[in-house]
Amino acid sequence: MGKKQFYETAKPQETAVLVAVPGYRQSDEQTAEYLDELAFLTETAGAKSINRFVQKLDKPDSRTYVGSGKLDEIKAFVLEHNVDMVIFDDDLSPSQVRNIERELQVKIVDRSLLILDIFALRAxxxxxxxxxxxxxxxxxxxxxxxxxxxxxxxxxxxxxxxxxxxxxxxxxxxxxxxxxxxxxxLEKFEKQNFEQRKSRAGIVRVALVGYTNVGKSTLMNLLSKSDVFAENKLFATVDATVRKVVLNNIPFLLSDTVGFIRKLPTKLIESFKSTLDEIREADLLVHVVDISHPSFEEHIDVVNNTLIDINAAEKPVLLVFNKIDQYLAQRELELQHEGADVRPSLDDLKETYMAKEHAPALFISAKDKLNIEELREELQRRVAEIHYERYPNNI
Missing domain, CATH: 1.10.287 (Helix Hairpins)
Known part of the structure; x- marks a missing residue:
């Protein structure tokens, strides 16, 4: 008998090139960060980005998003490297997709379609x-x-x-x-959700909100001792998860909600109405921020603007800076590079503009369980205030 032959049955990973058209006012550093995020989205969707193309324009070309010269450059690379798709960091009009597809002869994906694909994977x-x-x-x-x-x-x-x-x-x-x-x-689901929320009426409700991949699900697991899916990928959670938590004999409901992101598709916000109702109907929002991310301040703005869009901006907010383990390690390397012989600490963080500008603010590491007790105490204090305001006879 001859040797057995084995055949590769796994589908090869799709390859992609990324395209952005920033305005002239946008810095190169910011463009690089935005493309890093697009690359992370691409990876989360299961593809591998192998090159990036950037063209600064006052506004994208109405026909092909990029100019004809840049489109020729992209086409040459796509042909030479047998690329599967081209991903754009903006939404494309139907005619732009059609024109670009005709020129490049590969799959064309815009930002909304990519995010929708990830949501479909994660649902x-x-x-x-x-x-x-x-x-x-x-x-x-x-x-x-x-x-x-x-x-x-x-x-x-x-x-x-x-x-x-x-x-x-x-x-x-x-x-x-x-x-x-x-x-x-979805209306039937909404009725069921409404009945569930009605049955929970009276109990204090807290919702975790934040940019995607800031560690909300890890924090949810810590605070509620539950097992919510957490992963270093964008949109690890797209379903709202609600858990009952008791701190110092006071119960409250804690919900982990879908992460926000720059240019989140409007249709997705509309479709996820019931999930976002967990935010709209919460008594307190815990806004979780990845302090180790270079664009964390922009992420705070994106979340705040999204809260305005969904009519939840007036809620009381507790700002929690997560991943201080990574931030302090980065800061230590910076100080060593500057020749300073000091180690940054949690106390140093509490003296920064971040703590003062966003007061009250807490600094934690959900992964390493740093400063979680202070967070629990502050949460318990905030929940108790709402609870006793609602039930004054329970004091």
Missing amino acids: KTAQAHAQVEMAQYQYLLPRLTNLWTHLSKQKGGIGMKGPGETEIETDRRIVRDKISLLRDR
């Missing part, structure tokens, strides 16, 4: 699946509108115009019917 519950599917169909509808008209123009009207128009109307109707069915399904 665990029936409700989350329905929410993501709804957002995907809403994203698809205007793009379907242009598909068949494009083909009829390209092929000429003979033998194409009639069927093309019939096809597009059929596609539109199918997608609209799907959206209608999903909307009905």
Whole structure:
């Protein structure tokens, strides 16, 4: 008998190039950070980014997003390296997708589609699946509108115009019917959620909010002693998780919610209404920030602006700077490079502008369990205030 032959059955990892068109006012450092985030999104979705293309313009080209010279440059690289897709750090119009696709002959993905894909991967519950599917169909509808008209123009009207128009109307109707069915399904979920929230009426509710990948799920696990999925990937959690926590004999409900991100698709925010209701109906928001990230201040602004968008900006907020273990290690290296013989500490952090500007603010490491007791004490104090205001006879 001859030797057994083994065949590779695993699909090879898809490759991608990333494209950004920053304005002239945007610094190179900021552009690099934004592309790092896009690369992380790409990795989270399961692909590997192998190159980046940047073109500074007052505004993106209305036809092809980048100028013709840059598009030729991207095309040459895509052909030479057999790249699977090109990912853009902005939303593209249907006509831009069509024009770019025609030139490059590979899959074209914009920022919204990439984020929707990650949400589809991460959704665990029936409700989350329905929410993501709804957002995907809403994203698809205007793009379907242009598909068949494009083909009829390209092929000429003979033998194409009639069927093309019939096809597009059929596609539109199918997608609209799907959206209608999903909307009905989500309304049923919403009624169930409303009943659940009604049954929890009276108990203090606290919601963890923050930019994606700041460590909310790790903190949730610490505070509630539960097992919520936590991973160093963007959008590890897309379903709202609610746990009962008791601190010093006072119970409250703690919810871990979907992370926010720069340019979060509007349709996704609309679809995740019930998940975001956990934030809207909370008595206290714990805003978790990754202090080790170079753009943490911008992340704070993104979260604050998203809270405004979902009508939750007036809630009382406790700001918690997480990952101080990484921040202090980075700061120590910087000081060594400057020739200073000192080690930064938690006390040093408490004296910084961050602590004073965002007071009250706490500094913790959920991973290393640093300063968690101070967080528990502050949470207990805040929850007790709300609880005794609600139930004065319990004092």
